[in-house]
Each structure stands twice: as C-alpha cells, then as structure tokens.
Amino acid sequence: MEMRKSIKKRRIGIIITLLSLIGIVLIFEYCKIAEWNMFFMVTEIVLFIIFLASFVATFIKTGLWGFIHKPLTSLDEREIVLTGKSLRYAYSIFTVATLALLLYFAVTNTPIDMVLVVSLILFAHILPAVYIAWTEKEIYQDA
Amino acid sequence: MESRKIYNRIAILRKEKSLTRHELADKVGVNFQTIGYLEREEYNPSLDLAFRISKVFELPIDLIFSIEPLTPLSQLLTKK
Helix, strand or coil, X not given: CEEECCHHHHHHHHHHHHHHHHHHHHHHHHHHHCCCCHHHHHHHHHHHXXXXXXXXXXXXXXXXXXXXXXXXXXXXXXHHHHHHHHHHHXXXXXXXXXXXXXXXXXXXXXXXXXXXXXXXXXXXXXXXXXXXXXXXXXXXXXX | CCCCCCEECXXXXXXXXXXXXXXXXXXXXXXXXXXXXXXXXXXXXXHHHHHHHHHHHCCCHHHHXXXXXXXXXXXXXHHC
C-alpha cells in the first residue's frame, strides 16, 4: 500500500511543525523573564503536542524520516543527488539561523538556555527532511 | 554549471513493453519514483542508468535519449 500526501498538505505540516517549535522556545524564553503561570504551562504543553502530532504526520507517516536515514547504498542516483542537495541547503539555513540567534543573544547579553539548544539541534536534524518535503512533487511510502 | 535538459522516450517505450513503473524500476535498479521523474524529463539520468534503460528496451541510447525534443518513433519510421 502506498501513502501519498499532497505538496500543499506537506507544506502546511512543515509550517505547523516549525511554528510550534518556535512557539515552545519563545514561551520558555518569555517565562524566564516573566513568571510561569498556568496559562503559559498549558500553552507550552499544547504546543508540544501540536509539534509531535505534525511531526509524525508530516515526516514519519510520509516515510520522509525513514528516507533521510536510509544508508547511501540503498538509495538510487537521483535519491543520492536529492539527499546531497537537502543536506547542503539544510547546512546553509542552519548556519545562518544559528549565527543570527547567537548574535542576538550576544548583543542582548541573554544567557542561552538548554531548551533553545535542544530546539536548534532538533531544527538541524529535521531541516534536510523539511527541504525534501517542501520541494519534492511525489513522496510515497511503501507501508 | 546548469545541465541541459535531456528528452527521452521512456514513457512510450515502457507502455509499449507493457511494463509498470515498478517493473521497469526493478529492471534498471532504481526507485519507481525515479522512473516518474525520468518520464517527465525532470531528471537527467547518468550514463550508467541510460545504458541500463537502453538494455531493457533493446534499443540504442540515441533512440531513447536526445538533447533535442524527440519526434514520435512512428514519424521517424514513415520518413524512412
């Protein structure tokens, strides 16, 4: 059985995943300055659930996560080119995003938190799959 | 350097041989999605893959692939 997800749905999934990840970090950073209260705690948990759900729907169920982690020997020539391209773009985007964030934290003299570090690592890890999900016309999963 | 677009007759030859994309993909050793990309001329195959495809169709490479838009095979035959 093959599962197919349209490019539009995939892009919406990517946007939801990334926005929820950014939301988690922003609320955490805000609550460092202000105080944690019930509203922020509930929002943080809801965002985490949204992140997990959209991540599973966009990357796991479409087979993208499995594709990105396949050994090179099991990929054909087009897939090797695609993987290389996705890693190249992911590296560039991650470098620019991380440098901009580090600059902001340095200028504002704000300490860097573990939540931000974990989010950045997660961001770096999902970026190649994001590139493929965003650009590829066909993504099938043999289930 | 941007590579040139390579036109091909894979779709028509595959249908003529009554092969599915999966079957052709298995014969040439690629993922079936790659056959779709080749048929839509959205991916230029390597020389190795082009040779494997020409072996499956038992035709010379220049009859399957071209750097110029291809005319239908039937038209070529009637010209001769």
